[in-house]
Amino acid sequence: KAGVTQTPRYLIKTRGQQVTLSCSPISGHRSVSWYQQTPGQGLQFLFEYFSETQRNKGNFPGRFSGRQFSNSRSEMNVSTLELGDSALYLCASSWGTGNEQFFGPGTRLTVL
Amino acid sequence: AQSVSQHNHHVILSEAASLELGCNYSYGGTVNLFWYVQYPGQHLQLLLKYFSGDPLVKGIKGFEAEFIKSKFSFNLRKPSVQWSDTAEYFCAVKGENQGGKLIFGQGTELSVKP
Numbered sequence: 315k316a317g318v319t320q321t322p323r324y325l326i327k328t329r330g331q332q333v334t335l336s337c338s339p340i341s342g343h344r345s346v347s348w349y350q351q352t353p354g355q356g357l358q359f360l361f362e363y364f365s366e367t368q369r370n371k372g373n374f375p376g377r378f379s380g381r382q383f384s385n386s387r388s389e390m391n392v393s394t395l396e397l398g399d400s401a402l403y404l405c406a407s408s409w410g411t412g413n414e415q416f417f418g419p420g421t422r423l424t425v426l
Numbered sequence: 427a428q429s430v431s432q433h434n435h436h437v438i439l440s441e442a443a444s445l446e447l448g449c450n451y452s453y454g455g456t457v458n459l460f461w462y463v464q465y466p467g468q469h470l471q472l473l474l475k476y477f478s479g480d481p482l483v484k485g486i487k488g489f490e491a492e493f494i495k496s497k498f499s500f501n502l503r504k505p506s507v508q509w510s511d512t513a514e515y516f517c518a519v520k521g522e523n524q525g526g527k528l529i530f531g532q533g534t535e536l537s538v539k540p
Contacts, residue, residue: 345525345526347526347527347528349528349530356530356531356532356533357516357518357528357530357533358530359527359528359529362525362526362527364525364526369525369526370524370525370526370527372527404469404470406470406526406528408526411525411526412458412520412522412524412525412526413526414460414472414475415472415526415528416472417462417469417470417471418469419468419469420469
Protein backbone atom coordinates (compact mmCIF):
# COMPACT_ATOMS: atom_id res chain seq x y z
CA LYS A 315 0.00 0.00 0.00
CA ALA A 316 1.46 3.36 -0.99
CA GLY A 317 2.30 5.80 1.78
CA VAL A 318 1.37 9.43 2.16
CA THR A 319 2.62 11.48 -0.75
CA GLN A 320 3.24 15.21 -0.79
CA THR A 321 3.92 17.50 -3.71
CA PRO A 322 6.00 19.37 -4.42
CA ARG A 323 8.91 18.20 -2.27
CA TYR A 324 10.75 21.50 -2.47
CA LEU A 325 9.53 25.00 -3.13
CA ILE A 326 11.15 28.43 -3.19
CA LYS A 327 8.97 31.53 -3.03
CA THR A 328 9.44 35.19 -2.28
CA ARG A 329 7.78 37.27 0.40
CA GLY A 330 4.24 38.30 -0.42
CA GLN A 331 3.56 35.38 -2.75
CA GLN A 332 1.15 32.59 -2.01
CA VAL A 333 1.71 28.85 -2.15
CA THR A 334 -0.38 25.69 -2.35
CA LEU A 335 0.86 22.35 -1.08
CA SER A 336 -0.77 19.03 -1.85
CA CYS A 337 -1.16 15.82 0.12
CA SER A 338 -2.48 12.43 -0.96
CA PRO A 339 -3.34 10.20 1.99
CA ILE A 340 -2.92 6.45 2.24
CA SER A 341 -5.70 4.71 0.35
CA GLY A 342 -8.74 4.33 2.60
CA HIS A 343 -7.64 7.01 5.06
CA ARG A 344 -10.18 9.78 5.45
CA SER A 345 -8.43 12.11 7.88
CA VAL A 346 -5.58 14.42 6.94
CA SER A 347 -3.63 16.61 9.34
CA TRP A 348 -1.01 19.23 8.57
CA TYR A 349 2.01 20.21 10.66
CA GLN A 350 4.73 22.80 10.38
CA GLN A 351 8.25 21.80 11.44
CA THR A 352 10.93 24.41 12.14
CA PRO A 353 14.19 24.23 14.11
CA GLY A 354 12.96 26.84 16.57
CA GLN A 355 9.35 25.84 17.16
CA GLY A 356 9.52 22.13 16.41
CA LEU A 357 6.43 20.35 15.13
CA GLN A 358 3.26 22.39 15.36
CA PHE A 359 -0.25 21.35 14.43
CA LEU A 360 -1.89 23.42 11.71
CA PHE A 361 -5.25 21.78 11.06
CA GLU A 362 -7.09 18.52 10.51
CA TYR A 363 -9.64 17.60 7.88
CA PHE A 364 -12.05 14.72 7.92
CA SER A 365 -14.77 14.11 5.36
CA GLU A 366 -14.04 17.45 3.70
CA THR A 367 -14.60 19.35 6.96
CA GLN A 368 -12.04 21.07 9.13
CA ARG A 369 -12.22 19.30 12.50
CA ASN A 370 -9.39 20.97 14.41
CA LYS A 371 -7.27 24.06 14.00
CA GLY A 372 -3.98 25.09 15.57
CA ASN A 373 -2.79 28.56 16.52
CA PHE A 374 -1.77 29.87 13.14
CA PRO A 375 -2.89 33.10 11.46
CA GLY A 376 -5.66 33.13 8.89
CA ARG A 377 -3.07 33.23 6.09
CA PHE A 378 -2.85 29.48 6.57
CA SER A 379 -5.82 27.63 5.17
CA GLY A 380 -6.65 24.24 3.83
CA ARG A 381 -9.27 22.08 2.26
CA GLN A 382 -10.04 18.46 1.61
CA PHE A 383 -11.59 16.94 -1.46
CA SER A 384 -14.08 14.11 -1.77
CA ASN A 385 -11.26 11.64 -2.52
CA SER A 386 -9.62 12.67 0.81
CA ARG A 387 -6.74 14.46 -0.90
CA SER A 388 -5.92 17.71 0.85
CA GLU A 389 -4.30 21.00 0.03
CA MET A 390 -2.99 23.72 2.24
CA ASN A 391 -2.52 27.29 1.17
CA VAL A 392 -0.38 30.02 2.63
CA SER A 393 -1.06 33.54 1.42
CA THR A 394 1.15 36.62 1.72
CA LEU A 395 4.24 34.59 2.56
CA GLU A 396 6.61 35.81 5.26
CA LEU A 397 10.22 34.84 5.86
CA GLY A 398 9.14 33.00 9.00
CA ASP A 399 6.96 30.66 6.97
CA SER A 400 10.09 28.86 5.78
CA ALA A 401 9.64 25.36 7.16
CA LEU A 402 9.03 21.73 6.43
CA TYR A 403 5.31 21.18 6.03
CA LEU A 404 4.20 17.69 6.93
CA CYS A 405 0.99 15.95 6.09
CA ALA A 406 -0.28 12.95 8.03
CA SER A 407 -3.18 10.67 7.28
CA SER A 408 -5.21 8.34 9.44
CA TRP A 409 -8.15 6.04 8.97
CA GLY A 410 -10.37 8.23 11.09
CA THR A 411 -9.99 11.31 13.21
CA GLY A 412 -8.15 10.32 16.38
CA ASN A 413 -6.45 7.21 15.00
CA GLU A 414 -2.69 6.84 14.64
CA GLN A 415 -1.24 9.09 11.99
CA PHE A 416 1.14 8.20 9.18
CA PHE A 417 3.37 10.97 7.93
CA GLY A 418 4.50 11.92 4.46
CA PRO A 419 8.00 13.11 3.52
CA GLY A 420 7.04 16.76 3.71
CA THR A 421 7.34 19.81 1.49
CA ARG A 422 10.36 22.01 2.20
CA LEU A 423 9.26 25.64 1.70
CA THR A 424 11.86 28.37 1.54
CA VAL A 425 10.71 31.98 1.52
CA LEU A 426 13.24 34.54 0.29
CA ALA B 427 -2.93 24.33 27.39
CA GLN B 428 -1.44 21.01 26.41
CA SER B 429 2.32 20.74 26.31
CA VAL B 430 4.95 18.05 25.99
CA SER B 431 8.43 18.21 27.45
CA GLN B 432 11.33 16.03 26.39
CA HIS B 433 14.11 16.30 28.91
CA ASN B 434 17.10 15.63 26.71
CA HIS B 435 17.88 17.53 23.53
CA HIS B 436 20.86 15.42 22.51
CA VAL B 437 21.90 12.05 23.83
CA ILE B 438 25.13 10.29 22.85
CA LEU B 439 25.52 6.59 23.58
CA SER B 440 27.83 3.77 22.61
CA GLU B 441 26.43 0.68 20.95
CA ALA B 442 24.93 -1.83 23.40
CA ALA B 443 24.23 0.87 25.98
CA SER B 444 20.73 1.13 27.41
CA LEU B 445 18.49 4.02 26.43
CA GLU B 446 15.83 5.94 28.27
CA LEU B 447 14.34 9.12 26.84
CA GLY B 448 12.11 11.14 29.07
CA CYS B 449 8.74 12.58 28.09
CA ASN B 450 6.33 14.46 30.34
CA TYR B 451 3.07 16.01 29.28
CA SER B 452 0.61 18.50 30.61
CA TYR B 453 -3.06 17.78 30.00
CA GLY B 454 -6.05 17.54 32.29
CA GLY B 455 -7.92 14.68 30.71
CA THR B 456 -7.49 11.27 29.10
CA VAL B 457 -4.66 11.14 26.61
CA ASN B 458 -3.31 9.03 23.81
CA LEU B 459 0.49 8.91 23.67
CA PHE B 460 2.95 8.31 20.87
CA TRP B 461 6.63 8.07 20.11
CA TYR B 462 7.75 8.85 16.58
CA VAL B 463 11.23 8.49 15.10
CA GLN B 464 12.83 10.39 12.25
CA TYR B 465 15.90 8.67 10.78
CA PRO B 466 18.32 10.89 8.82
CA GLY B 467 16.77 11.75 5.48
CA GLN B 468 13.55 9.88 6.19
CA HIS B 469 10.10 10.89 7.28
CA LEU B 470 8.49 10.48 10.68
CA GLN B 471 7.61 6.90 11.56
CA LEU B 472 5.50 5.64 14.42
CA LEU B 473 7.53 3.67 16.98
CA LEU B 474 4.74 2.88 19.40
CA LYS B 475 1.47 4.16 20.77
CA TYR B 476 -0.65 4.00 23.90
CA PHE B 477 -4.40 4.34 23.81
CA SER B 478 -5.55 2.29 26.80
CA GLY B 479 -4.88 -0.94 28.67
CA ASP B 480 -1.44 -2.20 29.67
CA PRO B 481 0.68 0.87 30.43
CA LEU B 482 3.81 -0.93 29.20
CA VAL B 483 3.74 -0.69 25.45
CA LYS B 484 6.03 -2.51 23.06
CA GLY B 485 6.85 -1.06 19.68
CA ILE B 486 8.98 -1.80 16.68
CA LYS B 487 12.73 -2.43 16.72
CA GLY B 488 12.85 -3.45 20.38
CA PHE B 489 11.57 -0.16 21.80
CA GLU B 490 9.11 0.03 24.65
CA ALA B 491 7.51 2.80 26.67
CA GLU B 492 5.77 2.98 29.99
CA PHE B 493 2.83 5.25 30.70
CA ILE B 494 2.84 6.42 34.32
CA LYS B 495 -0.36 8.37 34.74
CA SER B 496 0.50 9.75 38.19
CA LYS B 497 3.70 11.24 36.81
CA PHE B 498 2.23 12.36 33.46
CA SER B 499 5.14 10.54 31.86
CA PHE B 500 5.67 8.27 28.85
CA ASN B 501 9.37 7.40 28.78
CA LEU B 502 10.90 5.50 25.90
CA ARG B 503 13.34 2.66 26.58
CA LYS B 504 15.54 0.23 24.74
CA PRO B 505 17.85 -2.19 26.55
CA SER B 506 20.63 -2.18 23.96
CA VAL B 507 20.96 0.46 21.23
CA GLN B 508 22.51 -0.03 17.83
CA TRP B 509 24.23 2.40 15.51
CA SER B 510 21.13 2.24 13.28
CA ASP B 511 19.08 3.78 16.11
CA THR B 512 20.75 7.13 15.43
CA ALA B 513 17.79 9.41 14.78
CA GLU B 514 15.58 12.08 16.26
CA TYR B 515 12.84 10.90 18.59
CA PHE B 516 9.61 12.76 19.21
CA CYS B 517 7.07 12.23 21.94
CA ALA B 518 3.50 13.30 21.12
CA VAL B 519 0.27 13.60 23.03
CA LYS B 520 -3.33 13.82 21.92
CA GLY B 521 -6.29 14.57 24.10
CA GLU B 522 -8.82 11.79 23.80
CA ASN B 523 -11.47 14.12 22.40
CA GLN B 524 -9.18 16.25 20.29
CA GLY B 525 -9.41 14.37 17.02
CA GLY B 526 -6.10 14.29 15.24
CA LYS B 527 -4.42 17.19 16.99
CA LEU B 528 -1.02 15.88 18.06
CA ILE B 529 1.10 18.00 20.39
CA PHE B 530 4.77 17.19 19.94
CA GLY B 531 7.75 17.58 22.21
CA GLN B 532 10.85 19.35 20.93
CA GLY B 533 12.53 16.10 20.03
CA THR B 534 15.63 14.29 21.28
CA GLU B 535 18.50 13.68 18.94
CA LEU B 536 20.13 10.33 19.62
CA SER B 537 23.63 9.63 18.36
CA VAL B 538 24.93 6.08 18.75
CA LYS B 539 28.67 5.61 18.40
CA PRO B 540 29.78 2.30 16.84
